[in-house]
Amino acid sequence: VPTDKEHINQTNHNIKFLESFYKTYNFNDWSITVAFYTALHIIEYAIAVKGKVNYLGKELMVSDPGQLCGAIKKANLSLPINHSNTSFSPHVARNLIVDENFSDISSCFSLLYTNSRTARYRKYAWSQMQVEFIVKPALESIIKWCNKEFGTSFKLSLKQ
Amino acid sequence: MESYFNQSLNNKFSSYSFATRLSLYEGPQNIETLISDFIKQREEQAKKEGIRETIEKIMSLARKQIDDYVLLITKIVDIVYEEVKRQPSEFNFNTIKVQTNFYFDTHKISILFIIDTNPENELKFANLLHEIEKIVFQKDHFVAELLYVNQNDSNIDYESITQDYPYHRKFKDVV
Secondary structure, three states: OOOHHHHHHHHHHHHHHHHHHHOOOOOHHHHHHHHHHHHHHHHHHHHHHHOOEEEOOEEEOOOOHHHHHHHHHHOOOOOOOOOOOOOOOHHHHHHHHHHHHOOOOHHHHHHHHHHHHHHHHHOOOOOHHHHHHHHHHHHHHHHHHHHHHHOOOOOOOOOO | OHHHHHHHHHHOHHHOOHHHHHHOOOOOOOHHHHHHHHHHHHHHHHHHHHHHHHHHHHHHHHHHHHHHHHHHHHHHHHHHHHHHHHOOOOOOOOOEEEEEOOOOOOOOEEEEEEEOOOHHHHHHHHHHHHHHHHHHHHHHOOOEEEEEEEOOOOOOOHHHHHHHOOEEOOOOOOO
8 A cells, every 4th residue: 555655756746747748738648547647646645644534424444445345344334235345446445435525526536537437439539628628627626625635735737 | 432532642652652653564665765755755845946936036136136227227327318408508418328238247337428518518417427426326325437428529439339338228219
């Protein structure tokens, strides 16, 4: 399990990478992927720092999405009906954690998640308008939220 | 006569052990073998009945689970469709196609909506799907993955979509 410091380093690393090519608009397909993984590390940093999350209204000691399944069972709570130990992936756990615990940015994170999942159906061809409307505002919101709620100092500069 | 019979049954003959009672009879076939054969026959019958009952229970449960699962997928799509229709006219979609797949073993819910709209409406639609995902989890305790792809200005890879989501939802002429 990466430490909170490692999540910060990876977030900054991804931000620098995104900034290095975003403004050319030649790699819009990669913008969505890098933006999603940047957001993912921010979320995991937040979970690691809190060290606990709510699931179905009950507080569980979890500092990484991979721990959620075990914590649910330990607390005698039920996994979602259509998930078992094997299918309850960190992606599923992370999305549930974000929805219940980080409601301020859950729609932004969901937007990046769904677009990273469906990028291949667009043949990875993203217009400038699409990344400007989706990638940029969603990631900016998540960064702003983390800086405010967790005192981080992430900086993102995607201005033209 | 009746009281004598009852008394005899209770007092005298019932004191014989089972083995003793059997030894009172002689015939063409050993009576113990006869009884053993009968018990085996009943045992086989009980097994068959038990298996049949178990199969019926499992099949009934499976049918109920499949019914609930397909119903939930259908409900989710209907809710999305109705919500879009309820929106003001500026929230206008040229097309909504719905593709899905069925996972009867895991009950995974993954639905792909193909929309054609401008980026502002795309964001509204994305939020709508996300809200419905949250409701499905809160009310039904199912994780539903509701994805979309906006074909606006994009060259959509329909072949990949139909590979991953082979079932197309019909909205008209549904019986």
